[in-house]
Amino acid sequence: MPPHTAASKLWKLFCKTAATIKPAVSFSVHHNCNLSFLWDPWCNMGMVADLIEANRNSHLWVKDFISHSRWVLPVSLPGPVKDTISKTVIVGEGPVLFWSSCPNPSNKFFSAFYHSNLKSVPWFKFIWHKGFALRYASYTWMAVKGKLKMADILISRGIVVAPSCSFCLGNIESHSHVYFECDFSFLLLTALFPDMVNFYLRPNLTQVFDHFGTVRKYTKTDKNLCYFTVAVLVYYLWRERNNRRVSGVWRNPDELKRVILQAIYAKIRNWNHYDMLKEIFGQILG
Structure with a gap:
């Protein structure tokens, strides 16, 4: 049924969906079908x-026109309309509504269809995982999208700022440089994850x-811990960058690492399997 012009925004959204x-x-x-005869x-x-203009049957259900598995249609209906309705097969008991021929779909079916027109973002799991924290996830999302106001972006918009990286002072500040081409940020990354030194080139x-x-070898929880740790690192590198540029306050890598580890522990200590995570990631949780 089309929504009334005076209907609420929520009801209009339901109708649109x-x-x-x-x-x-x-x-x-079937004989117990509770669909609206006119509007479903x-x-x-x-x-x-x-098919018809009259609305005298607007309050009736489909089951009101079925008797002994046969159609019992009012005389007032035009012949072509009766023929169209009569072609609808009356079945036995069962679900009234099917989703793509699946009688028992889950919510993921609905979500996948409703958002099928949107661009796929396969890396969302790196940020919006089960153990995410909004503060860290938000900045990490912007960093991945290249939306943090790095010097190269500000300069491209005509804003006069110092172009050099606030950490190494030797390269132009950009997302790829700060995360993690810069010696300072890469040192912190390898302090948290020593295996990262095995990269032939520094990763972004x-x-x-x-x-x-x-x-x-990592379980889903192990990976979530890694993702969370990287997000915390992204956030505190950005804060350190801003402190150096705006307030002139500097912290050395060891001091910044302690702050990052404290932030990680404050969140991870409440996770399930914390003791098992501590055994695997002693350099972070030890």
């Missing part, structure tokens, strides 16, 4: 209301996440 998912649903008609699209994937932020996602 119903129209959007219409191609993915199908209906089954059960008749050849269309509404009976589209996405490559660091990809690396942890492909370590076969």
